[in-house]
Amino acid sequence: MPSGNQSAPYFVGVELGGTKIRAGVCCALLRLRRKVKLSTKADRGAPAVIKRIARAVRDAVDEADLNWEDIRGVGVGAPGSVDAEAGEVLLAPSLGWSMVPLRASLEKELGLPVFVENDGLTATLGVHLVELKSKPATMLGLFVGSSISGGLVVNGRVYRGGNGMAGALGHMVVAVGGPKCACGNRGCLEALASRSAIMQAIRAAAKAGQPTLLTTWLGDDLKGMRCSDLRKALRGGDTLVESRVEEAGRHIGIAVGSLINLVNPEVVALGGGVIEALAEKMVPIIRDTARDYVMPGAFGGIKIQTSALGDAAGILGGAWLARQWTSQPS
């Protein structure tokens, strides 16, 4: 591992998503100086994506008017199954990745120490440390984007589980035998309520002839549909989009209810591109549905809230990771 500059005061956090790469520079107090965004271009393959991550890191450092020597390390939140110790992405369907040695490749590109964790875990860390000031002893983060990820905080610390893989909330089965998930199983929350699941359902319904404002804006094949289009359609009273977004909200609410029954966190923080764009519609549905599904007594005092950090959560968590690991006594 490159040793980096041990006295460098800054850290770069990266959130690697199915559609976007986000990178930002933070000081040791986790104040975000600058962030940048690149599209992922997952279809170009892992080596190209890794080069893009490196570019995002360099761009962020440059945007922050810092030099390379100011950076002590880089922390990346990656989607899917991540072996943090090996720095490997074992399987990330939203990227089409399997067994990608992300840490080693990125260290080679950057010449800096790199740390890789699951993106749900890094975003949960960001919310817990920065937004909630580490106050809740137990919390759950749930992030809805191209995929659905999450993380748990238990006794004030991020919870990794027996072999480091805890928190794969997107692959809770909510509807046994339900729609096929990118992970290979059926009925996972991700297959019911992720960005791709919502958009696929809208496309299918539009194709079957259900009217929607989206076809007038985007054409019959709804190419290039984005979450912001869905928000616009909701505001325009589009009943197809409304019903699909509501259904996704109900599925997320049912999962949150099950999770409260199980883990009973003080705070459930919601985030990710879908929640950010559609919070106004979705979050009340999530909250009401969860309440319906929680056992008597178990809902008391629990806050279900939208994270105010937006896409900075994952960046902050990644930066914390880099700070944490480069500050370990060797």
Add this chain to the structure above:
Amino acid sequence: MPSGNQSAPYFVGVELGGTKIRAGVCCALLRLRRKVKLSTKADRGAPAVIKRIARAVRDAVDEADLNWEDIRGVGVGAPGSVDAEAGEVLLAPSLGWSMVPLRASLEKELGLPVFVENDGLTATLGVHLVELKSKPATMLGLFVGSSISGGLVVNGRVYRGGNGMAGALGHMVVAVGGPKCACGNRGCLEALASRSAIMQAIRAAAKAGQPTLLTTWLGDDLKGMRCSDLRKALRGGDTLVESRVEEAGRHIGIAVGSLINLVNPEVVALGGGVIEALAEKMVPIIRDTARDYVMPGAFGGIKIQTSALGDAAGILGGAWLARQWTSQPS
């Protein structure tokens, strides 16, 4: 609260189930001296059941050749939603209970300090402390009987969550819109794989004319069906019973897979009347299905095993609870 005899060396643990009350006497080292079993007779109402619990406690003390003065306290694992601090059962569908002040009533009957917790939590405690010698830092207990309950151990300690209600594994929604659960919702694991769910499915199929050995043994209405009848039918090659037990096993396996994705415990301990009677058939199905649903890398090193404690798990956990609380510095 009655203070009890502070130097008394024994503790009584009770498992209150929908069909049976089990009580046993343990020493401070959690060695079980004797245990007894009574039927619950939930249909007689809460006051009658509480008198039966008191009788089970007295019988257990008598069976162990001990005197009342030898007992320092009583710990009860109760099904459903339990407010441990208030000692109240908030809702227990398998008993038909709602807002029953179990601790206060039982202390009045017994004149001893009583502590009440969720039955899944006490049984998990029993397995963790006695069978697993407190070794796994993270573990999950899942108990399948008239209802389905569970418990989590995190960082070596039982995990109660933000408001003490964690571990309601039976009310994870596995099949959205699925069969109605006693809790009022639909598609909970309990509604798919508990003793009552399995038997209800068998009764419905038999009524619809599917052949089963059970009708020759128990008559057409299958009155008084027990788990041991199901085991006998499996051995006799009864395809109806086989298919229903397999389906319940698959549902439990899917839930265990989701739980491993989420919590990533080192050990998943299975217990309860259904598992005890049908382990040979069910546990391999649970294990294989869970493996199918676990994310890549997350299954490594995880043990899914049947608890060897049988119905003693809850008793031991209850006794530990009593020991713990009566030994608190005041």
